[in-house]
Amino acid sequence: MRSPDETDLEILRLLLEDARRPYSEIAEHVGLTPPAVSDRVARLQELEIIQHFTLDVDRRKLQNHVPVLLHLEVDPKAVERVFEHISTLEETEHSFQQLDGSIVAHVNAPNQDVHSWFREAIDVADLVSYDIKPLAHYEWNTGINPADFxxxxxxxxxxxxxxxxxxxxxxxxxxxxxxxxxxxxxxxxxxxxxxxx
CATH class of the missing domain: 3.30.40 (Herpes Virus-1)
Incomplete structure (x- = not known):
């Protein structure tokens, strides 16, 4: 069996930059033919290294929403339930459960009254404390490290x-x-x- 190699790694990097990049363009970068690139991508999908191709929407350009970072200190008995709930909210971009049981989430809250939305969306009785901070700028980078490959x-x-x-x-x-x-x-x-x- 051929292990994933540097060429596979470069293909992944190029797809992370633009998942719609044509295989012919990737082939030029890595020195292969487009069918060879297609075969490698198919193999990476079969190995579940590539799980799906996604759409990255810049929600900052959409109206009536404000990006905020929530930091929730949660009652220990409610951590799993609160995390699952916040993760399924339509407004949630990313959610993280920390080892101490606290939860951090990046959400795009309705622009009118963030605090009202928050109190309607989250059962505050499950919270010890919370903090809502508007985000001025955010960037998500998905890097590929050869050591992790x-x-x-x-x-x-x-x-x-x-x-x-x-x-x-x-x-x-x-x-x-x-x-x-x-x-x-x-x-x-x-x-x-x-x-x-």
Missing amino acids: SLSCAVCDNTVTSDGETARFDGEITVFCCSSCKQMYERRYESIQEGAE
Whole structure:
């Protein structure tokens, strides 16, 4: 199995800059043909390194919303519920649950009265305290670090090197660090399949 390499990393960087960039343009940058780039992108999707292509809307350009940063100190019994609720709000861009149980969220609140919106959107009885700060500017950067660019074995979680192997199960590519892990996975898979019949 070929491990993801520097060319794959460069393809990812180029797609992060512009996911609509034509494969012909990417091919020029990385010294491959457009079909070879397409094959590599398809492989990165099968390996779930690329999960989907998204639209990045600059909500600052939309009317009637103001970007704010919420910092919520939450009652420990309500942390999971509050985090799930704030994460599903239409206005929420990003939400983070910190190790201490506090929650930080970047939201685009309605412009008229942010505090009224907040009290309607969040059950303040679950909060110990909260802080709402308007954002003057924000930027989200998704970086790719070569050190983070590795695959883990489906059996033992070891890093898969160029000696690793792949197999398809139910149409999905699965990666293994060695043939013994692959065989172990195949035996488990066959056992589960036999039990399901």
